[in-house]
Amino acid sequence: MSEPLLQVRDLVKTFGGRPVLAGVSFDVAPGEVLGLVGESGSGKSTTARCVTRLTRPDSGQILLGGRDVLAAGRRELRALRADMQMVFQDPYASLNPRMTVAELIGEPLLVHGLEPDRRRRRERAAELLETVGMTAEHLDRHPRSFSGGQRQRISIARALAVEPRLLICDEPVSSLDVSVQAQVLNLLRDLRERLGLSILFIAHDLAVVYYLCDRVAVMLGGELAEIGTREQIYGDPAHPYTRSLLDAVPVPDPALARQRPSST
Amino acid sequence: MSTDPLLRVRDLRVSYPTPAGPAQVVHGVDLDLAPGERVALVGESGSGKSVTARAVLRLDPDARLSGRIELEGVDLLKLPPRRMREIRGGRVGLVFQDPLASLNPVMTIGRQVMQPLLIRGVPRKVARRRAVDLLERLGVRDAEHRADDYPHQFSGGMRQRVVIAIAVIAEPALLIADEPTTALDVRVQARVLELLRELADERGMSILLITHDLGIVAGFAQRAVVMRHGRPVETGTVEQIYTAPRDPYTKALLAAVPRIGGDVTRPLAVIGAAGEEKEGS
Numbered sequence A: 001m002s003e004p005l006l007q008v009r010d011l012v013k014t015f016g017g018r019p020v021l022a023g024v025s026f027d028v029a030p031g032e033v034l035g036l037v038g039e040s041g042s043g044k045s046t047t048a049r050c051v052t053r054l055t056r057p058d059s060g061q062i063l064l065g066g067r068d069v070l071a072a073g074r075r076e077l078r079a080l081r082a083d084m085q086m087v088f089q090d091p092y093a094s095l096n097p098r099m100t101v102a103e104l105i106g107e108p109l110l111v112h113g114l115e116p117d118r119r120r121r122r123e124r125a126a127e128l129l130e131t132v133g134m135t136a137e138h139l140d141r142h143p144r145s146f147s148g149g150q151r152q153r154i155s156i157a158r159a160l161a162v163e164p165r166l167l168i169c170d171e172p173v174s175s176l177d178v179s180v181q182a183q184v185l186n187l188l189r190d191l192r193e194r195l196g197l198s199i200l201f202i203a204h205d206l207a208v209v210y211y212l213c214d215r216v217a218v219m220l221g222g223e224l225a226e227i228g229t230r231e232q233i234y235g236d237p238a239h240p241y242t243r244s245l246l247d248a249v250p251v252p253d254p255a256l257a258r259q260r261p262s263s264t
Numbered sequence B: 001m002s003t004d005p006l007l008r009v010r011d012l013r014v015s016y017p018t019p020a021g022p023a024q025v026v027h028g029v030d031l032d033l034a035p036g037e038r039v040a041l042v043g044e045s046g047s048g049k050s051v052t053a054r055a056v057l058r059l060d061p062d063a064r065l066s067g068r069i070e071l072e073g074v075d076l077l078k079l080p081p082r083r084m085r086e087i088r089g090g091r092v093g094l095v096f097q098d099p100l101a102s103l104n105p106v107m108t109i110g111r112q113v114m115q116p117l118l119i120r121g122v123p124r125k126v127a128r129r130r131a132v133d134l135l136e137r138l139g140v141r142d143a144e145h146r147a148d149d150y151p152h153q154f155s156g157g158m159r160q161r162v163v164i165a166i167a168v169i170a171e172p173a174l175l176i177a178d179e180p181t182t183a184l185d186v187r188v189q190a191r192v193l194e195l196l197r198e199l200a201d202e203r204g205m206s207i208l209l210i211t212h213d214l215g216i217v218a219g220f221a222q223r224a225v226v227m228r229h230g231r232p233v234e235t236g237t238v239e240q241i242y243t244a245p246r247d248p249y250t251k252a253l254l255a256a257v258p259r260i261g262g263d264v265t266r267p268l269a270v271i272g273a274a275g276e277e278k279e280g281s
């Protein structure tokens, strides 16, 4: 096994005396996709925000490529941020409404000094938009004039712009129709295979997680209920909570749906 | 049908002004909802589902609307703005696709959920009790205390449930819910949908549910409308649509749903411009 790209150890976080993370540990290997699923409010986004240092944990350790994320100074943090990009759960709130799409996607390239030339940034933005099923026509529009799924795709294009080694996605495909979703998932898989991109993939859609993720961590009340390979988690879940989640997945078949006990 | 529809939309068209002239994005939508009926609006990203939902309540000041939108027999496109404001949050509850943007960042959660009741003269204490109860029923743990939090202190899925609570607490006749469960785990989602179904069955609330999740549609809706490129391509009962879809896009959509246990070694199928299913590249 190669050295993990991301190592997360014993993350603890409380908000106003309320424990939110109670010792979360996991690794993500280079080129690996780790799914993070679980109860709404269990601490998935908080975990992601700690890894990207948007939130400070009370204690714990985070290493990216062996470098200590929590101890990083300003300059080091900037370098680390070029290596890990995040797609936020709330696509609208995370896109500056005054910027055009070209500026939004070009911004990380500018900030990290990767593409000083404005015209080339624009070209790169157009290419990235196409990989998520949109077009260069969209470049000069502002976020508010886009549909939910279009905004989600703009966020993904923006995160991919700097070619990070680790992509942290918080519900990145939840507003996409199955076809656009398939396009984005195929793209992520392709980047993983071609460039060895690692992904921490937070999602509630267990079929999507099944398709994309090599391993899956299941979160409940600030802890990992279990973590294992796709085959273990879906085929032979160890924790009753995981089983109850799998039992609650809605089936796209009206006849079967009616036979089910309606709720938990 | 024995009852008159609660909502009747005919030939709805929506366009937005752009520097290059008006751009039409919805090209003629027809829609009927009977009291207590649950209808799903599904389809391509960018096909006009949210624009349609917002048009029913005339929420976009920029949007140019034409056609007819009748709620309980009244043409909403002819109502003065003041009457329209009474209908929003009164007879019609709306859950926006973007929960964070529709919450007030400087007002507590409890206060925001109580607001529709306070406006209608319900005493404060009663309103608070009902708000907390509703949040509990939606699976918000320790709602009594959490009601004093602000939106940024809630997780994405908790905020989504707050927005649902605000939309239904005053018992509207119609609920328009735009992707209301995308941030919920499947157990909480089942619980939320169950509550909505109860409101439909017991209070006769009609529900227009916009979603990309064809699993939810199968279990929750009675009828579905499939949209593409700004117009409905197929309308029917959920049974009809799932067992005998007529439109090629609907067929491709149903075939493209990823499934647990499916082949993970091949790219997922995407849908081509003509609506045919294509192998992903």
Ligand SMILES: Nc1ncnc2c1ncn2[C@@H]1O[C@H](COP(=O)(O)OP(=O)(O)OP(=O)(O)O)[C@@H](O)[C@H]1O
Pocket: A015, A016, A020, A039, A040, A041, A042, A043, A044, A045, A046, A047, A089, B152, B153, B154, B155, B156, B157, B158, B183, B184, B185
């Ligand atoms: N800034 C904050 N202040 C106080 N509490 C917070 C804050 N951010 C998150 N929390 C709380 O921490 C817990 C975990 O939230 P988090 O957003 O990590 O959940 P999540 O697993 O991402 O849930 P969801 O699936 O609903 O998005 C929740 O109870 C939430 O209310």
Ligand SMILES: Nc1ncnc2c1ncn2[C@@H]1O[C@H](COP(=O)(O)OP(=O)(O)OP(=O)(O)O)[C@@H](O)[C@H]1O
Pocket: A144, A145, A146, A147, A148, A149, A150, A175, A176, A177, B016, B025, B043, B044, B045, B046, B047, B048, B049, B050, B051, B052, B062, B097
């Ligand atoms: N304010 C606006 N100005 C111009 N165009 C707009 C505006 N709002 C939406 N649009 C365009 O109208 C079309 C329909 O958007 P809408 O938000 O209804 O899509 P949707 O079906 O809800 O998609 P999704 O599933 O991605 O949320 C899109 O192409 C979008 O870019």
Ligand SMILES: [Mg+2]
Pocket: A044, A045, A046, A089, A170, B155, B156, B157
């Ligand atoms: Mg979250």
Ligand SMILES: [Mg+2]
Pocket: A147, A148, A149, B049, B050, B051, B097, B178
């Ligand atoms: Mg929408």
